[in-house]
Amino acid sequence: MKELAEILLTPEQIAARVQELGAQITKDYQGKNLVVIGILKGALPFMADLIRQIKVPLRYDLMAVSSYGASTKTSGAVQILKDIEMGLEGEDVLVVEDIIDTGLTLNYLLRNLQARHPASLKVCTLLDKPSRREVEITPEYNGFVIPDRFVVGYGLDYAERFRELPMIGVLKPEVYQGK
Ligand code: IMP
Ligand code: MG
Numbered sequence: 452m453k454e455l456a457e458i459l460l461t462p463e464q465i466a467a468r469v470q471e472l473g474a475q476i477t478k479d480y481q482g483k484n485l486v487v488i489g490i491l492k493g494a495l496p497f498m499a500d501l502i503r504q505i506k507v508p509l510r511y512d513l514m515a516v517s518s519y520g521a522s523t524k525t526s527g528a529v530q531i532l533k534d535i536e537m538g539l540e541g542e543d544v545l546v547v548e549d550i551i552d553t554g555l556t557l558n559y560l561l562r563n564l565q566a567r568h569p570a571s572l573k574v575c576t577l578l579d580k581p582s583r584r585e586v587e588i589t590p591e592y593n594g595f596v597i598p599d600r601f602v603v604g605y606g607l608d609y610a611e612r613f614r615e616l617p618m619i620g621v622l623k624p625e626v627y628q629g630k
Contacts, residue, residue, distance in 0.1 A: 452620065454623055455603075455604075455616075455621065456621045456624075457621045458619075459618075459620055459621060460595060460618060468595065469497070469576075470504050472594060473501055473503075473504020475505065476545065476575065477504075477505050478493070480509075483508070483543040485505070485507055485508070485509040485542075486509065486539065486542040487502060487511040487545050487547055488535060488544060489511060489513050490514055490547065490548050490549070491516075492606070492608070493549030493550065493608065494548055494577070495606050496510070496576070496614075497577045497594075512537050513516050514531065514534060515532040515533035516531055517532050518555060518556045531561070533545065538571040539567040539571050541568070543573075544564060544571065544572045544573070545592075546574045547575050548574065548575070549605075550593075551574075551581075551590060554585060555586060574590040575591065576592070576593055577594040577595065577605070577606075578593075578607075579593050579597070580597075601622055601627070602621055602622070603619070603622050604617070604618050604620050607619065
């Protein structure tokens with residue numbers, strides 16, 4: 452990929468970690484009413500792989516929120532573009548995210564979901580950039596802690612591009628500096 456300056460995580464590394472996360476979640480959710488909520492669009496590949504590594508019955512739904520334009524910085528203004536269709540009262544809800552950066556998106560989302568009275572509410576993120584956090588959020592399940600670099604691939608985009616890449620890499624600065 453000529454737009455990538457560096458590959459951070461190979462498809463094999465991602466798959467191995469997703470399997471571990473699935474095993475952990477399987478252990479923790481025995482006998483629970485697991486509802487997985489994937490956050491579109493970035494979490495789609497991760498969620499699709501993760502649910503097939505979770506060996507307890509589950510239901511899933513999808514939500515779309517928006518806090519970013521074609522920019523690498525968050526605006527902090529979160530909007531629900533698509534809500535889930537199922538009720539969450541009494542359910543054990545696991546939110547699946549692609550990346551936690553400032554935490555502003557998830558902070559808003561968790562408050563919103565908590566108001567629907569789930570039995571439990573936890574977060575599984577593939578990537579975490581803790582150095583950029585503006586609100587305190589600690590995901591219960593965390594694939595990889597990464598440095599403060601803008602990454603793309605495996606669902607993560609820059610201006611809707613690169614989501615289809617099987618690996619996660621750092622975009623060459625000139626790809627977005629030229630815009
Ligand atoms: P937060 O609200 O700052 O935590 O931002 C979370 C959202 O920002 C993620 O769901 C991504 O859509 C986007 N985002 C944050 N960092 C990156 C990155 O390095 N690459 C691609 N998208 C990112
Ligand atoms: Mg995005």
